[in-house]
Amino acid sequence: MSVSSTCMALRIFIRAAAAMVLLFGICGSSIVSAQSAQKHASSVNHVKFMGTHLLTKSASSGTIPGGFLISNGNEEDEGFDIPGVSGNNSAARVRSAGVPAPAGNPIGTGVFFGIQGLSQFDQAVAFTGQANGANGQLEPPDQGLAVGHGIVVEAVNNAIQFYLTNGTPLLPSALAMNALYNVAPTFTLDAAGNVVSFGPTLSDPRVYYDSINGFFIVTEVEIDADPLTGESESSSHIFIAVIPNNLSVVNVFSLDVSNDGDAAFGACPCFGDQPLIGADANGFYISTNAFNIEQRTFRGAQIYAIPLTALETGAPGNVTAVRFGDLTQGGEPAFSIQPAAVPPGGSFETAQSGTEYLVSTFHNVIDNRLTVWALTNTASLKTATPSLTLVNGVVDSESYGVPPAAQQKPGPTPLRDLIASPQSPFGTFKNHLELIADNDNRLQQVTFAAGKLWTSAPTVVKTQGPVRAGAAWFILTPSVGPGQVSATVFNQGYVAIDSPHQNSVMFPAVGVNAAGKAAIAFSVVGEDFFPSAAYALLDAAKGAGPIVISGPGVAPDDGFSGYAPFAGRSAARWGDYSAAVADESGNIWMGTEMIPRNPPIILAGNWGTFITAVAP
Numbered sequence: 001m002s003v004s005s006t007c008m009a010l011r012i013f014i015r016a017a018a019a020m021v022l023l024f025g026i027c028g029s030s031i032v033s034a035q036s037a038q039k040h041a042s043s044v045n046h047v048k049f050m051g052t053h054l055l056t057k058s059a060s061s062g063t064i065p066g067g068f069l070i071s072n073g074n075e076e077d078e079g080f081d082i083p084g085v086s087g088n089n090s091a092a093r094v095r096s097a098g099v100p101a102p103a104g105n106p107i108g109t110g111v112f113f114g115i116q117g118l119s120q121f122d123q124a125v126a127f128t129g130q131a132n133g134a135n136g137q138l139e140p141p142d143q144g145l146a147v148g149h150g151i152v153v154e155a156v157n158n159a160i161q162f163y164l165t166n167g168t169p170l171l172p173s174a175l176a177m178n179a180l181y182n183v184a185p186t187f188t189l190d191a192a193g194n195v196v197s198f199g200p201t202l203s204d205p206r207v208y209y210d211s212i213n214g215f216f217i218v219t220e221v222e223i224d225a226d227p228l229t230g231e232s233e234s235s236s237h238i239f240i241a242v243i244p245n246n247l248s249v250v251n252v253f254s255l256d257v258s259n260d261g262d263a264a265f266g267a268c269p270c271f272g273d274q275p276l277i278g279a280d281a282n283g284f285y286i287s288t289n290a291f292n293i294e295q296r297t298f299r300g301a302q303i304y305a306i307p308l309t310a311l312e313t314g315a316p317g318n319v320t321a322v323r324f325g326d327l328t329q330g331g332e333p334a335f336s337i338q339p340a341a342v343p344p345g346g347s348f349e350t351a352q353s354g355t356e357y358l359v360s361t362f363h364n365v366i367d368n369r370l371t372v373w374a375l376t377n378t379a380s381l382k383t384a385t386p387s388l389t390l391v392n393g394v395v396d397s398e399s400y401g402v403p404p405a406a407q408q409k410p411g412p413t414p415l416r417d418l419i420a421s422p423q424s425p426f427g428t429f430k431n432h433l434e435l436i437a438d439n440d441n442r443l444q445q446v447t448f449a450a451g452k453l454w455t456s457a458p459t460v461v462k463t464q465g466p467v468r469a470g471a472a473w474f475i476l477t478p479s480v481g482p483g484q485v486s487a488t489v490f491n492q493g494y495v496a497i498d499s500p501h502q503n504s505v506m507f508p509a510v511g512v513n514a515a516g517k518a519a520i521a522f523s524v525v526g527e528d529f530f531p532s533a534a535y536a537l538l539d540a541a542k543g544a545g546p547i548v549i550s551g552p553g554v555a556p557d558d559g560f561s562g563y564a565p566f567a568g569r570s571a572a573r574w575g576d577y578s579a580a581v582a583d584e585s586g587n588i589w590m591g592t593e594m595i596p597r598n599p600p601i602i603l604a605g606n607w608g609t610f611i612t613a614v615a616p
Contacts, residue, residue: 040324040390045260047240047306047319050252055243056179059172060127064137065193068425068604070560071136071158071186071201080291080440082298082333082363083265098366098399100472101462102494108546110537110614115152115167116551117609118174119596120559123159124603126174133185135159135176137604139559139572145579145591145611146216148209148344149245153216154591155205156609158186160218162247165583165613170247177202177220181239181252184227198230202239204274204576208284211344211584214245215312217284222254223271223293232293234258236271238286238304242311251314255306255321261290261299262326265333269293272302274576278339278446280356281348282378284308285339287358290325301327301334303358305388307381322386329371330394335363336442337373338455343582345514346449352389354378355480359446359455366401366460367441369394372453372478374485393485395476398492400459403469405435405571406504406525413558414602419565426565434562436506436525437571438469444509444577450516452477452490452540456508461496470496471508471522475540493543495520495536501527505534505547511580511588516540517616521580521590524549531557531574533594533610551610553595559605574607589613 124137135158144155151170152163159174178185184199201223208217218241224233240253261270272288279285284306290299303324310319327334337360342348349355358373373392380386410433419429439458446455453476461470472494476487497503503526512518518538524547525531533551536544562572578592589611596608 110548115611119608120605126159126176128176128185129179139605144205144207146207146209234269340446340448352376400472403438429564435571449512469504507575509578513582513586550612
């Protein structure tokens, strides 16, 4: 979730037509790093057990407090500069001629099952655990998703719901994330609806299912807030909720990351933005981008290795976490290092006494390299004295680069109309139909399946006419040895919309089952499409198939984050990521953002999510 990198968390309380789809693949490449592996030193942190409580199953009132109660979080995960490397500080490694420009495929049809997921309205009325608590309205959703034991778990900013795989909700209403972690709600109101206290800032949810031991793990970043003013304080944590698959209780842990930053970039206190998660048989892994809480400037990528058994037993006390910082790749600072997860029935990497793979892109305007990381001796996480080694190697790849914002198809925009009217509670502002902001070129998630690493990233592409947003996907074959890791590119390609109109593919995520059958999820946005949920099947040898729009949008994005007076830009928040996972039967489940039908009231954001299941 996000707020411009120049400002703190925004908390405002005011009363009162056919297209062609581009899919391209290069199969059988054998592109290997020419650079030697780098080793990185570690330190020790601790995960604190916060307590156990029952999973709350109470219903909310179903109504939004009067006025517009808006809460927005950290925008650093949408885009930021690494001093001396990215943005205007570094020329693109590949010139404009390197912008991907592949050919296209038409949109097709497919067989799938769909669930209308959580919406901005659902999270706004989510049950906070107390009658006078409120979540506020916010965007974007930040899609978390896990499936197992016949249960679908969906988490968004800032609510969670559990479904049966037939779509039946298991909670009477969405549960606010503060209630999951047993902390104060975002806002506490008096009888007149005025804010009397503030809770911590929570954002960037992720969900993982351990199919072997039967636990769901839900993470979020937390920044302490002054209860009287809502201003950010100097401490931050990663909250970890561990839930058995009978959904009986919630064990809550807290990883203090307030002092975890690289001194080369400046001082902390810091928060760990957009925690990325993965796991192997021995450990649970979290990677963050550290930012200074006050200045909101980059403080380096951080990796944490936590014993999986210790989390799932839920014993009181501290759990040792091994932390890696000062991370570099190819002579540049690393960022957004995505740990891998293994699908149900898949095989973990057992070489080097257990290995967890991670993958990252380079934070340049355009680049054609990936970094593969290996965290070895993960079996030692089951001992009292973990001893891990982290190495990486650089792999040449297809080009990818930072995508532009996407244009929208015109349609009804009640919030924009209200802001432009004399009745606006915000003052009168004229806004254009907002663009939708894509992410930078960071990887969205990584899966280790059938001996390969599967992943994708947003990218700029050029088909007909100006550049637009697309997806780059990669399938890598890794190899790990003593003090070294390498990889070859088995296949790679692009997904984008080939049309003279500005239509874009945004926020891709690849889901893979144990047999190596895959699908890639994303949003489709453009002049010809209201923001919609979509996917394409992905074959390791043949590449991506046609686009299938599984959750068609019904209107343009009409959220506050792209409008004055809330933003000094015309690009609204979207994403910040999709999710795609496999279940025990090999089905691929995907969650992504779209615009659903909403209640007939004016909302501060009209986003929704759609969950799609396919048998690849």
